Amino acid sequence: MTAETPPDDDQRKPTSASLAGRYPTDVLVSPDWVDARLDRFDAADPNLRLLEVDVNASFYEEGHAPGAVGVDWRTELRSTEVHDILSPEEMTAFLESSGITEETTVVIYGDNRNWFAAHLYWQLAYYGHPDVRIMDGGREYWTEHDYPTTTDPVDPPAVAYGDAPDAPARPAVRAARTDVRAALDTDTKFVDVRLPEEFRGEITKPPGSNEGAMRGGHIPGATNVFWAENVRPNGLFKSPEELAAVYESRGITPEDDIIVYCRIGERSSVTWFVLEELLGYEHVRHYDGSWTEWGNMIGVPIEVGEPDGG
Numbered sequence: 001m002t003a004e005t006p007p008d009d010d011q012r013k014p015t016s017a018s019l020a021g022r023y024p025t026d027v028l029v030s031p032d033w034v035d036a037r038l039d040r041f042d043a044a045d046p047n048l049r050l051l052e053v054d055v056n057a058s059f060y061e062e063g064h065a066p067g068a069v070g071v072d073w074r075t076e077l078r079s080t081e082v083h084d085i086l087s088p089e090e091m092t093a094f095l096e097s098s099g100i101t102e103e104t105t106v107v108i109y110g111d112n113r114n115w116f117a118a119h120l121y122w123q124l125a126y127y128g129h130p131d132v133r134i135m136d137g138g139r140e141y142w143t144e145h146d147y148p149t150t151t152d153p154v155d156p157p158a159v160a161y162g163d164a165p166d167a168p169a170r171p172a173v174r175a176a177r178t179d180v181r182a183a184l185d186t187d188t189k190f191v192d193v194r195l196p197e198e199f200r201g202e203i204t205k206p207p208g209s210n211e212g213a214m215r216g217g218h219i220p221g222a223t224n225v226f227w228a229e230n231v232r233p234n235g236l237f238k239s240p241e242e243l244a245a246v247y248e249s250r251g252i253t254p255e256d257d258i259i260v261y262c263r264i265g266e267r268s269s270v271t272w273f274v275l276e277e278l279l280g281y282e283h284v285r286h287y288d289g290s291w292t293e294w295g296n297m298i299g300v301p302i303e304v305g306e307p308d309g310g
Helices: 031-035 038-042 088-097 111-127 138-144 177-183 196-200 240-248 267-278 290-294
Strands: 048-053 068-071 105-109 132-135 189-192 258-261 284-286
Touching: 031 038, 031 132, 031 138, 038 048, 048 111, 088 111, 105 111, 105 138, 111 132, 111 138, 111 267, 177 258, 177 290, 189 267, 240 267, 258 267, 258 290, 267 284
Parallel strands: 048 068, 048 105, 105 132, 189 258, 258 284
Antiparallel strands: none
8 A cells, every 4th residue: 555645635636646546446446436437337237336325315316426326224224124234135135136246346435424335335344245345535525526427316137146145254343232241341442433522421422313322421441533533624535644643643553452333333334444444454343233222221331521530
């Protein structure tokens, strides 16, 4: 990985050269990379699929990258049977209905600096899809820098996934509440990516959200590293050196066992992607139950305020 830095002027549309080389394109691609392949996305090439998944699902209808398939996280990325992520069978059905086979390169982007794009990436990684990537900058960067958009919906033909997953292929990327309990009072580093007000327990959910918890605060010993510290004002991910400095300045190193969490698992998916995929930390688990689970459970310890009573 190189240290090449994009322009500081957020209003200037960077060239391909200014975005290339910061990270491997097998996990993160530039908007120019997507733009250069729009004819293949638009032609529903079975080997290449573009997905848009937004916090505000109505954005897709207002305009999206040509060829992008709209994904509604509220109905398509949650299990219909239990309060959980998709089961193996549901994930297979989602992939097949989205025109994705085991040979498809999947590129994902979305609003809010790729919150739910990262969450879908994490689910696909959990189940072992071989080739999935995030578009740097997300929806806002695409629209603000005048890349092409359309209001035409995309409904790809259903396909067969082939050797469909019947269990997680990468279980080590996920932490359950039992894992969190077991990690208390150990060397595991908890990274809470929520707003500082959420971390301190002053609020139980960010403004505008309707799903919170009975109690406010954070997991004992957690460090608050706000998710937005991963990105620049223009929405592009910071350079490897900048990102490493963010975490090392908080005492979080590549050798640590790390569990990240937020409120419902979308913001912490961004941080998991940064640590696991961009920086290559080897022991990063995503606690997707996050604060709506921990803050509603009976008999679990919770800290409020700043660490160490600060």
